Amino acid sequence: MPLISLNAVDYSVGGPLLLERVDLAIEAGERIALIGRNGAGKSTLLRLLDGELKPDDGEVRREGGVRVARLEQEVPAGAEGSVFDVVAEGLGSVGADLAEYHHLAHAAEVDMAALAAVQGRIEAADGWSLDQRVVDTLARLELDGDAAFARLSGGMKRRVLLARALVSAPDVLLLDEPTNHLDIAAIDWLEGFLKGWSGALVFITHDRRFLRALATRIVEIDRGQVSSWPGDWDNYLRRKEERLNAEAQENARFDKLLAQEEIWIRQGIKARRTRDEGRVRRLKAMRVERAQRREQVGNVRMDTAQAGASGKKVIQAKDVSFSFGDRALVRDFSTTILRGDRIGLVGANGSGKTTLLKLLLGDLQPQAGEIRIGTQLQVAYFDQYRAMLREDWNALENVAEGLEFVEVGGKRKHVIGYLQDFLFTPERARAPITRLSGGERNRLLLAKLFAQPSNLLVMDEPTNDLDVETLELLEELLADYAGTLLLVSHDRDFLDNVVTSTLVMQDGGEGRIGEYVGGYSDWLRQRPQHATQGQPPRGQAAATGNESAPKQVADPEVAKPAKAKRKLGFKEARELEQLPARIEALEARIAELTAAMNDPAFYQRDGAAITAHNAAVAEAQTELDEAYARWEALEGS
Incomplete structure (x- = not known):
């Protein structure tokens, strides 16, 4: 007996039905991955299963006493x-x-x-x-x-x-993008925990490795229809390709027959005298059927604006060290980044990845050692917090910035046409970005980023909220990018498919950074053996039900057991109490300064004023980094 069943469920938010005559049954012990394009209705389906939403038509039936719990995509x-x-x-x-x-x-x-x-x-x-x-x-x-x-x-x-x-103690657990904002060690822990959990699980994720590890069934939402694919992700991909080919052939046959009937109905008076009224009725029905057909959502078409080649040596670091207070984030780090390198940065949250990026880009100065920036660099930066997007502008204004055309891939495109490549209709492009979903905002940020000529691309968690199809196209684009790439990501498959080498923030808080050839899986094979023995990963559950959780191999990114906390003095306790307000004020100051830089009139000011403004932004950002580091140090004391 299913725990939850949906019978002929319809749900609409205006326009075509978001979900149409959906039939779905969830059995005990299943782990169902819910997939589909951005905006297809995945989160809506979770809310219907949870009972938060009621269907427009049809029935959602729960067995008596079934408990349902849901983890939302964003922190409430x-x-x-x-x-x-x-x-x-x-x-x-x-x-x-x-x-x-x-x-x-x-x-x-x-x-x-x-x-x-x-x-x-x-x-x-x-x-x-x-x-x-x-x-x-x-x-x-x-x-x-x-x-x-x-x-x-x-x-x-x-x-x-x-x-x-x-x-x-739910019988059915609903998870909406549970890996967002988790580092790799936490994702590994969550995978292990959910594998040992005995209840039914329905989850949405863009992390393909997470999906492969957990899913026992794939449920896809496509143009309002829900289809079920037993088995794993690779089996789904094979069968989906077969179904799409069959659908394309059937649509082509139907369209050919409709075209023949349209020619017949438009023939002259002689044909009209002998017209078969039954044939006319069939033609009218075919016209209705063709008008109601919902075409598959198109794919994003990505290309990058070209910039001249940078120098062969992009960035060279020699014996670089940097600390906040008594905590070393980078220690004795040396590397040479050459034109065309695609480098991944891996590490736990708070391990210093963003600090390392700022050092490499010259936004922070090392306290020891030297960093040399190459010549003719043009940098484009993708910010995971989407701070580059102005909330008071629509999508069109955010990309155009007063211009009518953009130069992308060696071609001049009108901004409206360019945004259509990123699946924004003209109406959606003119809508306030406050009405855009997380996936749409990420697509908009990619559109803005790729419209900027660059030869050094810096991307901080670009995969959040993107559907799998867009994710795979982004991988192809980055693999073919002619410039240099610095990529921070917790998506293990994405790292494997894109980067040529990996910088790993080593565990222990000593600021050591390891450099490895290849992606995440290559690092797993190359990492020192002593780092994989002797202690369980951070966050390892002590038990699952009545059984001990499976032992896992320790990970060098995973934090060591916490030291005993010392009692803060009066001044330190007072400082810790005041830090959140200081951090909020600094973030507001940075947002204000950045918004001013987005105004086209900003660049009409004299050079000294622009330089002073940029210096104020850098100073505020440094103060913010120091405040965060101090907060973390006091919290961990």
Whole structure:
């Protein structure tokens, strides 16, 4: 008996049905990968399964007592309090009482009356067993219940939200892009955890290796239709190609027959005297069928604006070191980057990848050693936070910046036509970018990036929110890019398919950087053997159900066991309390300065004013980096 079944479900958000007569059954123990193009309706289908949305027609049926939990794609804005509070929210009103009891019991001055009242409500709801479930879930995912949720990294916040989903002991777990903002070690941990989880799983992901490792069935949404493909990803790709070929042949046969019938109906008076009325009715039905056909969504057409060749030596670093406070991010690092190199940067969140990029590009000066920047460089930068996009401009204005044409791939294109290559209709190109999805924003940023002439391309997590088809086209473009590429990514397949060498931020906080030939898989084979033995990866779950979690090989990117925390002094505690506000102010200052640089009038100012403005941006960014490093140092003390 299916846990959840959808029967002839329709759902629309205006225009053609987003989901049309969908039939789908989810069985116990399945791990279903939900795939489709950006905007096809994947997240909408998860919300229908969750019960948040109701279908326009058809039925969503759940077996009695089936519990469903969903991990959303973005961190909810309202999530606050301690980690215990956020996780307990997954238990509803009883969870709120448990969180209140947890706070009252740990308060400096205990309000006994309030404590007794909340204790009574918990006992009435038989909630103490649920309290133990929260504690067990926190231990299982290696989370500190007393930590402030707001101060966690993006990856740790998603782990807390996963705990909130799991604490209700769901029969069906729905995950929307669970690998976003996770580093490779955390993705490996999540893979292992979900493989050992016994419930049914439905997940959306752009990470093909994650998909291959987990999926036992592929469910695809294509032009409103949902189709199921038993087996793994490679089996799906083979059978999908066969189906598309058959569809193309059938459409060609139908169109040929329709064209013949149109010729017949338009013949002269002699033909009209002997016209077969049944044939006329069939022609009308064929016209309706052809008008209702939904063509497959086209593929993005990417090309890059050409710049002159850079010098042969793009960047040379010799014995470079850089620290924030007493924490070394880069130590004694040397490398030579030549024209045409495609280099991947790999490391845990907070390990110093962005700092290394800024050092290599000259945005930060090393505290020791030397970095030489090559000649004739033209840099284009892809920012994972999409800060290059102006929120008060539409897609057309963000790419055009006052121009009517762009020069791409040696050809002059009108901006509207260029944006159509990135699947933006003229109407969508003129819509405010606040109405664009995450995938559309990433496509827009790629369009803006590739319209800039460059011979050094710097990309920080470009794969987030892209569908697989666009991801594969981006891989092909980067593989053929004539310039030099610096790529930060946690997508293991993407690294394997694009880069020619890899810089790895080694574990231990000592700032050591390893350099390896090839992509991520090549690094796994080449890394020192001593780094793969002796300790489990960070985030390894202690147990899954009643069974011990499978042992895994340690990873040099994975953090070592945390040192015992020391108690902060009064001044340090005060500094830690004030740092979040300082960071927010600096981020607002940088956003303001960057927005001014996006104004075409900015470049009509005199050279001294522009230089001073650029210096102010660099100074604010340095202060922000130092504030983040200081915050991390105090938090880890």
